[in-house]
Amino acid sequence: MNERLRNDIKFLPGVGSRRAEILYKELGITTYEDLLYTIPFRYIDRTRFYKINEVNADLPYIQLRGKIVRFQEITYGKRQKRYIAHFADDTGLIELVFFQGLKWIQERLKTGVEYIVFGKPTVFNHKLNLVHPEVDEPNADRNLLQSAMQGVYRSSEILQNNGLGQRAFLRLQANALNVIQGQIEETLPTCLLQQYRLMPLYEALSNIHFPQNAERLQQAQYRLKFEELFYIQLNLLRQRNERKSVARGFIFPRIGDYFSACYNRLPFGLTDAQKRVIKEIRRDMGSGKQMNRLLQGDVGSGKTLVALLCMLITADNGYQSCIMAPTEILAQQHFDSIQEFIRDSGIRVGLLTGSTKKKDRRVLQEQLIDGSLHILIGTHALIEDTVQFRQLGFAVIDEQHRFGVEQRARLWSKSEQPPHVLVMTATPIPRTLAMTVYGDLDVSVIDELPPGRQPIRTLHFNDNQRLRVFEFMHKQIQAGRQIYVVYPLIKESEKMDYKNLEEGYEIISDAFPPPTFDTAIVHGKMSSDDKQFYMQRFIRGQAHIMVATSVIEVGVNVPNATVMVIESAERFGLSQLHQLRGRVGRGAEQSYCILMTGYKLSIEARKRMELMVATNNGFEIADADLTLRGPGDLEGTLQSGQAFDLRIADLGRDGQLLEYVRQIADDILANDPTLTDTQNILLRTRLNQLKNKTKNYKDIS
């Protein structure tokens, strides 16, 4: 189907092998299809002609009609030339300025001939001009460029220097459209086109590059986005259905003594959200199908306890569980807090990390094999091949974004059939993104914090106000509280970051001198032992202040810490700021998050600070993050190179459409799970085609 589209781009008239290489390097284009799906990021209205006396430098690209009255060559600097064409209509004069290609211009442009010029007005030397405008004779070449709106494409210097500027790019699009006209097949079934009033494929491609008018453009965009999101959802949903019907799952029907003993001894009641999620998981565990569930919950919402209670149910049914944390410190913390909850219940818990001694490892291994160990807590050390369980029934992955896809897949091989899997994340993944990336997982949400927590107060200060901040910190320490001070750590400038961190540490140590004050420092360059040592000092309350890089971002729980100072806060993304803020506000005391930034901020950075001050709601923040930064950028939310790649739709803006098409896909599969009805055959063919192009989502968890 649509072989034509898969032709090598070098065969397209106007390309050839050298340009093909450049198109690939700059824009990733290898086929006709790639080219046609490289769409304008904005459009310029070409129906309107301005009069020269209307022009001012604030206007965007404009179009004029008139004649060149004379040429002028100006030499400046050493042999540098500027070439000016004085252009006039019946209302005035404007300069067309060229710095390059003088010879070509001299040969091509004539005085007294009517031209249409197109460019961005600017002011230079108190005169209005258009620099390097497009100049056309009316009707020359206009057939292919005769659209009401002209697309503007992403470009680069390399593209421009190789004859692949905007104009040339448009011409390539026109060539491609010409070549495929009448030769491409529809990629959506007629029934869908009719039912949802979608523009046919060729028309859509044609109008996305050369819109006949704004309405046609809008229809074209809708059709292409619809299709893109629809197939992603259809694919994910079909895989989910397949997995549910094929993969058998362990059945854990019983609630027994382990669960009851711990549950009855909890020092607090579960929140309604926790209860609901446990019910959802129990339903999965009783269904005979393998569970694959994503548990989202803001920091401090009590996910770990939910996981623990489900691990106890697993133990009640004679199976083992494991929980995998992204760092040793976190694994240790899980171990300590779980020990507390299960004391005297007969449940046996082990801890396995990179620093577990060989001897202890051997003991753990024996207990795992003979089944006497119920729960294994650890870092990625627990997916090593040497770790074998007797009956692994349930695997929990905490803070999933630190784990690679393959690492998760390896858990599957630890059991005669895949264990139930719960992936927990504190990074609220916006719904649209979760549906796209994890569309084949079931999602549970804890949308409620345990009672008695006071909302964190967030304040924004600039560097000039540091003394006030120090004063405030003093007061908090006097009141017995502890404080985090966090510095950014961003790969490209690591050296500078460490310098900032060390300077910061010195400033803090000056303002809070020992022995009255105890300040600990933790960063990624320290040995694991040192890190542990200082972390533990802070966790035990021996250190008042913890100066750290963003390594503490994930999961640490120190309820007595009530102040989070984030240095150079403008360098963090919203989701990361929210994660960091979540380190405080875990106890009964009022907690504070202090965002320190420079005095001058970009508009975007200011927006981020304002949003942080305005809301504590992680989902709101994640959504804003998505719109502000775009999904490719959600640092800390997703691994880079995640398995989706949207060419036309935009997760930030097209969330509603995404939900709409997901429902449509779901309905189709409900009626025809294997997509074998005549009207659905096209869907199946198309899915298989797309599958060869994208990574397989099935093995994610």
Ligand code: ADP
């Ligand atoms: P998360 O992993 O979701 O960030 P945790 O599981 O670490 O959150 O829980 C944070 C703290 O709240 C822990 O000290 C935990 O014991 C406590 N906690 C959990 N559930 C409740 C509850 N229902 N009521 C009160 N405290 C709770």
Ligand code: MG
């Ligand atoms: Mg946690």
